[in-house]
Amino acid sequence: MPESEAPPIDGVSVEINGHEVIARKGELLIDAAERAGTYIPRFCYHERMKPVGMCRMCLVEVDTGRGPALQPSCMIECTPGMKVDTESEITKKAQDGVLEFLLVNHPLDCPVCDKGGECPLQDQTMAFGPGESRFVEEKRHKEKPIPISDLVLLDRERCILCDRCTRFAKEVAGDPLIHFINRGNDTEINTFPDEPFSSYFSGNTVQICPVGALTASSYRFKARPWDLDTTESTCQMCSVGCRISIDSSRDEVQRFAGVDIDPVNWGWLCDKGRFSSEAVNADGRLSEPLLREGDSLIPARWSDAIRRVSDALAKASSPQAIGIIGGARLTNEDNYAWAKLAKGVLGTDNVDAQLGDGLPAEVVLGLPAATIDEVCAPGGTVLLLAPDVKEELPVLFLRLRHAAVSDRVTLIEISPRTTGITSLAKASVQPRPGEVGELVRALVARSNTDRDIAGIAAEEINAIRALLSAANGPLKVVLGRASVAESADAVVDAAAAVIEARPDTRFLPVLRRANVRGALDMGMAPGVLPGRVALEDAREWYESRWAKVPASRGLDTEGILRAAADGRIDVLVLLGADPLSDFPDQDLAARALTGARTVVSIDTILNASSRRADVVLAAAGFAEKAGTTTNVEGRVNTVSQRVTPPGTARADWMLATEIASRLGVEFGFSSPQDILDEIGSITPAYLGLSIEALAASPDGIVLPLDLPVDELVDEIIEEIIKDVAAEIETETGEPVDEFIDVLAMTDDDGFVAGSTPRLVSFVADAPLPVPPLDSYAFRLIATRKLYDQGTIVQSATSLAPLAPGTSLLVNPWDLDRLGVAESGRVTVRSSRSSLTLSVTSDPGVPRGAAALVVSQADVRVGELIDVGDPVTEIRIETA
Amino acid sequence: MARLTAENVELATEIIGHFPRPKSALIPLLHLAQEQDGHLTDDAMVHIADLVDVTPAEVLGTASFYEMFKMEPVGRYMVNICTNISCQLRGGEELLEHAENTLGIRPGQTTADGLFTIEDVECIAACTEAPCLQVNYRYFHKITNNEFDELISELRSGARSDIPAHGTLAQVRQHIPADRQAGSVVPENTEVPVWLSVSEDGNA
Amino acid sequence: MTIDVPRIITSRFDRDDSFTLSGYEATGGYQALRKALASSPQAVADEVKTASLLGRGGAGFPAGVKWGLAPENVWPRYLVVNGDESEPGTYKDRMLMELDPHQLIEGVLLACYGIGCGQAFLYVRGEMPLAQERIAQALNDAYAAGYVGKNILGTNFSVDVILSWGAGAYIVGEETALIESLEGNRGMPRLKPPFFPAAKGLYMQPTIVNNVETLSNLPWIINNGGEAFAALGAETSRGTRMFAVSGHVKNPGVFEVEYGVSTFRDLIFKPEYAGGILGDRELKAFIPGGASAPWFFEEHLNLPLEKVTVDRAGSMLGSGAIVVMDETTDAVKSCLRIVRFFARESCGKCTPCREGTTWLEQILQRIYDGYGRPTDLDLLMDVSDNISPGISWPPKQTTICPLGPSAVSPIASAMKRFRPEFEARIAFAEQNRSSVPVDFPKAASHA
Incomplete structure (x- = not known):
């Protein structure tokens, strides 16, 4: 994005309207001019896509020594000595002419157009257009609007054929499902008949359409731009941390749009993130606390509900009899407050933000980290040991796609089954479930292997080994839990193998849920404390700052659920967690909810688990509370409140603070900022973080900072304090010196470098042995799809129907072997349970394995899985 | 008929083999489909999309640009x-x-x-x-x-048997014998042509 | 057809077997290839440069210079043959392809050898199945005879010549659009710069795009030497050239004449050429180089058929297409017909061309149909000006390629010379119309 900054050193001097401008080498004229404060109008040009120079709006007179000539400034690179006149008569005439041509066939329905009020064509016309049309002929007429997908509608009369949506579809998303059709004056955008624009990224086309040709079904006719209030925030539909704007009117969220930040989303959003705006106002949002009476949950007063929770906690037989699961839905401040309550007040370490479907906290926090930019750096090599990023972290997929397609990045994929990124990978192999560790060990070994491993042929392994050896610079690994039907041990083992062989490797751990990374950073996992420190390392540090610290390492979610199932948990708190739906082993989750004495659910909408709770506390959701969030990279950015929560629903941090108070400990938090102040001054990895620093860093801040007080942050704070001081001085007329002193004090007291506990580092345990291959059994692969039965997707009316369901996917070779027909019904039997469903042939599933998608209607995959087993073995029989 | 016949798939494969990039065969393949059915059917376009590894929308985008391609049946x-x-x-x-x-x-x-x-x-x-x-x-x-x-x-x-039904263009096709084919030069092949690099004085 | 001497590219047109390999070999065919292979690629390129052969597609750029524009040390290079002849009034490449396909193929091979092209693509217009058939047969025979393909004539020169063809789109005659089409895309032109084919063409590799007639000259040039070729014609227009004379003439035809020597008057009036105006009527106007070219009139008849002279006189020889209009011609109608052609053939990429050419057609149609308004003539000129600023020659353009400005040529020509004919139609409309017709939308509805 063009932004003001110091002139580049090896710049190119050009003259724009008589003033010298130093452009970057190779910079497009349209961008250089904009940086210099001269905005050249445009419709087709978009700074995140390749220029096409076809709308002709950005024509300006350019003289490169052969006399002035009209040139599209979006296609012309600045060259030394170039003279540009964006205001000449000829330039103006050409631009006015183009505008008139665009309006020739454009309907004048601005009063009923969603884009009206924020439409570049309307704005241009208002500013420079003629008052009256000289076009007296009939305009083009086409049927309108036509749905081009479940989410997007197309009005071909309004379309000015700028190629933005089509370029986005092909160039950015890699889904060229919309295209120019016909020719010349009959040209239009359309899909192939009966093949809709079903891209996960379709909503971006609505956002970048320079007119109202593409509209979102969820936003049509809902609001006018001038009635909207807008706040920037960070999307919480997954952990990529896309920057968004939230638009509301009349205290109701109307839509989300992507905001362009360089290190993360480049302005793009996935449709799940974009259209999750509908879930904010969903029917069924909890607006008051509920208490169990017999079989029903009855609305209650907050004081009663909170007392019920604090009493239960106070009466728990021991700290180990309390378990807290969840945190991904929460802000960092919420999580810190809850971690402080759990570990610093209640003294329990039975806390886990993950639902047994991620990676151990020490792995996530302890591996040497890479940012998305570092992973995608041109010319690098990336090993994907991750879930299908297109399904789970869609905008990370876009970044990886760009890296592979445009920046010569070599992608090497090791996945249980082929994914949305497989076609972009230089190599992609699908090892047998549970054996990825052994495979990766061979891939990074010093010499070639002479045997097949995990079902992968030796030659193939050696070919990939060669690719990895040829990598320029440190290897980057995208690491995550690809299948919940196998234990995390295998992938952790793989990470250990890589780092052992190539210690300079950097990792991007990809957990899926919203702020799961922030929750782990804030200590919402067993064995860690806020600020990415181990319980044992930081015990002393926190003992001097908190009321207490847990005596020993506690249980993770699996452990908590086992303890609950065995009757050893008195209070089970679910912080926006629904283990009954999301924990891989559903039998265990169900037994745990039965076995726990008191179950407290804190959530925005009732889910399967909260329906079985004793107390339900109504929580404020996204866009209803302020705070910070941390993305997959460990990048902190803000989330903002745009609307008031429904009824009396409260932010999670308030509940923790209130409960602590009932238990006799005053946190002293009266706002998220109070909590952030404490986080920034005592949690080791977050030292130095402040609201001022965040305000000055729209891209967010990757933690930990290089220094206890980074020079940059220092400068920023100083600037802000000076500004505030100056303001106060002008208002009061008195000098304000104290503020400056505050800064000095912070330097002395806030950041105690020497005694800060060291951050967690990665240590791998030996993995569980995988049982020998049983030629009659199949190993199960359980993956996720973008749209599922999750609460938010199902609360967004546009998204809910998009969950595709699942059938059993089997390699055609196995299907043949089983003698089952495509689409035939089969019974799948594991040690736990059995399911009957239809089967689909899929060459992307390795032989000897079978794949299912979790969290889809009618098929409860979790019933098959025993989390105690390293892999889930199943048998397939004709039903 | 809608998708390309087995015989035409064979021809299509041969035509694709003439080009460094499969998509370059798109227009010749669309002609082949039009020769088969008299016009372009949706099924044929989907089939061709598959053969040259693009989406049907991309096939339609190209096909609809050129007026010889008819998306609806026309006269013989x-x-x-x-x-x-x-x-x-x-x-x-x-x-x-x-x-x-x-x-x-x-x-x-x-x-x-x-x-x-x-x-x-x-x-x-x-x-x-x-x-x-x-x-x-x-x-x-x-x-x-x-x-x-x-x-x-x-x-x-029916006296003009010299004029085949709509869709048929040239009735002789280019066939390159395998032993005579120099081979497609893909853009990734950055070698200097051998006749330039070897000799400055002719090759006879 | 009457032909003057020497005949360089049409020499076999009178033979019944002109398109066969045996006929070609019997008349000196593939001797130039043998000769070239005995010398260096550079020698071939030098010979073409010496010949000062101008491109015969329309723009008239020197072929030898074009070959030299490919950046050094960037490989592979491709040769693309433009056989998409479709400029209204133009009829020569089809003849060359149908009647002497081997001459073209030999030209292609010489170019590939000289330039170092790894592969050649011969793109024939879709609507020309006979040309496609003759070339396909010629290629099959030439492959079998060892003239094309692997180790040509036993040397280390290997190149495949691939026949491809279009499907009906005038714009594909524009070289970057042709490349798009050859990549399987919509034939929409690319912006130059940065997409000069010689640097970034087919698959973004250096690509030389030459016209059929241009390449058909190469065998003669190699056989007889570049100097022999350059000795023919005028200073700035060497060799011979094919011209098609059509429209209101007694003897329409295609003639190969010495370039830059004969005049328009010779070609239109001499009995061995077009033989004069039909019915001995008066000349009204003539188009000197295809529908894109501004019109010429009586006073231009004595100009030689020579590139620079014609350029300076405000038009172009373009694709060698002379269209003659006699005194009975309706200037408004002819102008409308040509503008309609460009409106129908606009690719739709650039706004001014997509919207502007259709708008111009609509205004002209209205004037022609008797619904013109007095303000329409200024509107016509101003809309033209917004497509081609200044309405000058050579044209400036607000578009990527020259198609949009080409629609302005007939309007500028007709309005300059025959404005009273437009005014008369409008005046007639004003007198005979009491109200706007019902199917004619009122301006008020678009306020």
Whole structure:
């Protein structure tokens, strides 16, 4: 994005309207001019896509020594000595002419157009257009609007054929499902008949359409731009941390749009993130606390509900009899407050933000980290040991796609089954479930292997080994839990193998849920404390700052659920967690909810688990509370409140603070900022973080900072304090010196470098042995799809129907072997349970394995899985 | 028929093999489909998309740009009458009018018996032979109204076996014998051509 | 057809077997290839440069210079043959392809050898199945005879010549659009710069795009030497050239004449050429180089058929297409017909061309149909000006390629010379119309 900054050193001097401008080498004229404060109008040009120079709006007179000539400034690179006149008569005439041509066939329905009020064509016309049309002929007429997908509608009369949506579809998303059709004056955008624009990224086309040709079904006719209030925030539909704007009117969220930040989303959003705006106002949002009476949950007063929770906690037989699961839905401040309550007040370490479907906290926090930019750096090599990023972290997929397609990045994929990124990978192999560790060990070994491993042929392994050896610079690994039907041990083992062989490797751990990374950073996992420190390392540090610290390492979610199932948990708190739906082993989750004495659910909408709770506390959701969030990279950015929560629903941090108070400990938090102040001054990895620093860093801040007080942050704070001081001085007329002193004090007291506990580092345990291959059994692969039965997707009316369901996917070779027909019904039997469903042939599933998608209607995959087993073995029989 | 026949898939594979990039074969393959079915069916476009590894929307995007490709059925004989400047000056429009009256259809329409479609087309490179027309792209030069009527009746009676049904263009195809093929040069092949690098003094 | 001497590219047109390999070999065919292979690729390129052969597609750029524009040390290079002849009034490449396909193929091979092209693509217009058939047969025979393909004539020169063809789109005659089409895309032109084919063409590799007639000259040039070729014609226009004379002439035809020597008057009036105006009527106007070219009139008849002279006189020889209009011609109608052609053939990429050419057609149609308004003539000129600023020659353009400005040529020409004919139609409309017709939308509805 063009932004003001110091002139580049090896710049190119050009003259724009008589003033010298130093452009970057190779910079497009349209961008250089904009940086210099001269905005050249445009419709087709978009700074995140390749220029096409076809709308002709950005024509300006350019003289490169052969006399002035009209040139599209979006296609012309600045060259030394170039003279540009964006205001000449000829330039103006050409631009006015183009505008008139665009309006020739454009309907004048601005009063009923969603884009009206924020439409570049309307704005241009208002500013420079003629008052009256000289076009007296009939305009083009086409049927309108036509749905081009479940989410997007197309009005071909309004379309000015700028190629933005089509370029986005092909160039950015890699889904060229919309295209120019016909020719010349009959040209239009359309899909192939009966093949809709079903891209996960379709909503971006609505956002970048320079007119109202593409509209979102969820936003049509809902609001006018001038009635909207807008706040920037960070999307919480997954952990990529896309920057968004939230638009509301009349205290109701109307839509989300992507905001362009360089290190993360480049302005793009996935449709799940974009259209999750509908879930904010969903029917069924909890607006008051509920208490169990017999079989029903009855609305209650907050004081009663909170007392019920604090009493239960106070009466728990021991700290180990309390378990807290969840945190991904929460802000960092919420999580810190809850971690402080759990570990610093209640003294329990039975806390886990993950639902047994991620990676151990020490792995996530302890591996040497890479940012998305570092992973995608041109010319690098990336090993994907991750879930299908297109399904789970869609905008990370876009970044990886760009890296592979445009920046010569070599992608090497090791996945249980082929994914949305497989076609972009230089190599992609699908090892047998549970054996990825052994495979990766061979891939990074010093010499070639002479045997097949995990079902992968030796030659193939050696070919990939060669690719990895040829990598320029440190290897980057995208690491995550690809299948919940196998234990995390295998992938952790793989990470250990890589780092052992190539210690300079950097990792991007990809957990899926919203702020799961922030929750782990804030200590919402067993064995860690806020600020990415181990319980044992930081015990002393926190003992001097908190009321207490847990005596020993506690249980993770699996452990908590086992303890609950065995009757050893008195209070089970679910912080926006629904283990009954999301924990891989559903039998265990169900037994745990039965076995726990008191179950407290804190959530925005009732889910399967909260329906079985004793107390339900109504929580404020996204866009209803302020705070910070941390993305997959460990990048902190803000989330903002745009609307008031429904009824009396409260932010999670308030509940923790209130409960602590009932238990006799005053946190002293009266706002998220109070909590952030404490986080920034005592949690080791977050030292130095402040609201001022965040305000000055729209891209967010990757933690930990290089220094206890980074020079940059220092400068920023100083600037802000000076500004505030100056303001106060002008208002009061008195000098304000104290503020400056505050800064000095912070330097002395806030950041105690020497005694800060060291951050967690990665240590791998030996993995569980995988049982020998049983030629009659199949190993199960359980993956996720973008749209599922999750609460938010199902609360967004546009998204809910998009969950595709699942059938059993089997390699055609196995299907043949089983003698089952495509689409035939089969019974799948594991040690736990059995399911009957239809089967689909899929060459992307390795032989000897079978794949299912979790969290889809009618098929409860979790019933098959025993989390105690390293892999889930199943048998397939004709039903 | 809709998807390409096995025989045509074989031909398609051969044509794709002529090009460094499969998509370059798109237009020839669309002609092949049109030769098979008389027009382009959706199924054929989906099949071709598969063969050259693009989406059906991309196939349609290309196909619909070119006026020879018909997305709807047309007559067995496509009668294209030129009315561009050279022909206009020598009676092309009058010939078109005569054709309309004779066949009882307007440009773009097909006779009820499905035999004829007429189009008023742009220059077909026979300007010195105006007025001219093509039947399924076979040329007829300096056509009078009487000659037109005669041609139509010959076509009706099946006497013009030299003119295949709409969709068939060249009836000879390029076939490169395997032992004579130099091979496609993909853009990734950055080697200097051997005849440039080896000798400065000729190769004979 | 009457032909003057020497005949360089049409020499076999009178033979019944002109398109066969045996006929070609019997008349000196593939001797130039043998000669070239005995010398260096550079020698071939030098010979073409010496010949000062101008491109015969329309722009008239020197072929030898074009070959030299490919950046050094960037490989592979491709050769693309433009056989998409479709400029209204133009009829020569089809003849060359149908009647002497081997001559073209030999030209292609010489170019590939000289330039170092790894592969050649011969793109024939879709509507020319006979040309496609003749070339396909010629290629099959030439492959079998060892002239094309692997180790040509036993040397280390290997190149495949691939026949491809279009499907009906005038714009594909523009070289970057042709490349798009050859890549399987919509034939929409690319912006130059940065996409000069010689640097970034087919698959973004250096690509030389030459016209059929241009390449058909190469065998003669190699056989007889570049100097022999350059000795023919005028200073700035060497060799011979094919011209098609059509429209209101007694003897329309295609003639190969010495370039830059004969005049328009010779070609239109001499009995061995077009033989004069039909019915001995008066000349009204003539188009000297295809529908894109501004019109010429009586006073231009004595200009030689020579590139620079014609350029300076405000038009172009373009694709060698001379269209003659006699005194009975309706200037408004001819102008409308040509504008309609460009409107129908606009690719739709650039706004001014997509919207502007159709708008111009609509205004002209209205004037022609008797619904013109007095303000329409200024509107016509101003809309033209917004497509081609200044309406000058050579044209400036607000578009990527020259198609949009080409629609302005006939309007500028006709309005300059025959404005009273437009005014008369409008005046007639004003007098005979009491109200706006019902199917004619009122301006008020678009306020």
